Amino acid sequence: MTPVERFSSLPARRRDEILDKHRQFNTDHLNWWDSTYEDFKTDMDAIGIDVDKIYFSGFWSQGDGACFEGRVSDWPKFLESVGYTCAALTALADAAWSFKVEHRGHYYHENCTSFTSDMVNPNGYYEGALEDFVDNYSPYSTDIQNAAFVAILKGYDYSKLHDEFEEAFKGHMRKLYRSLEAEYDSQTSDEAVLEALHANDMLTEIIDELESEHA
DSSP states (O other), rough: OHHHHHHEEEOOOHHHHHHHTTTTHHHHHHHHSSSHHHHHHHHHHTTTEEEEEEEESSSSSSTTTEEEEEEEOOOOHHHHHHTTTOHHHHHHHHHHOOEEEESSSSSSSSTSSSEEOOHHHHHGGGGHHOOOHHHHHHHOOSSSHHHHHHHHTTSSSSSHHHHHHHHHHHHHHHHHHHHHHHHHHHTTHHHHHHHHHHHTTTEEEEEHHHHHHTT
């Protein structure tokens, strides 16, 4: 019989004993999270977020979770991802804004993070200084266009925008944790453990050892 056939012929409790004993084989011998990290970074890049570092712990304690350090690197993509397609807002953000997150604290969930932003806007200018704002940030050339640019931007609540951006980042962190947990569950499944033991030519030795112990 092949090693897999020998394994299949064992009583269920013996099969479970082998699998449980080697349950962490894949997660102990591999950086099993690498593909999840790369997929996540690719997904974030597609919506204008540059991910520098990823942290996580899991998957058993209340404080477990995932977070990342990074920044908005493409404002048109990011704003569209959170539902904003206003040309004036996009032009201002692309010209002048920054938004980034860093890890803080002893845990790695989304609330162990610190967000900093620079979101210059016309609401921070005195009426007489709006000309400076227009000169620095408006992509338009006529007075009418510039007046419309300022009027549109004055309608936004920038504190609320910051909170929305922060929640979007945290939502991605929660999604990352769920992806890592799913990959961990996959790597520690019965099928994955058995496949790994067989692929590493360990199954015959393990079965022989088990049978000798219970002879």
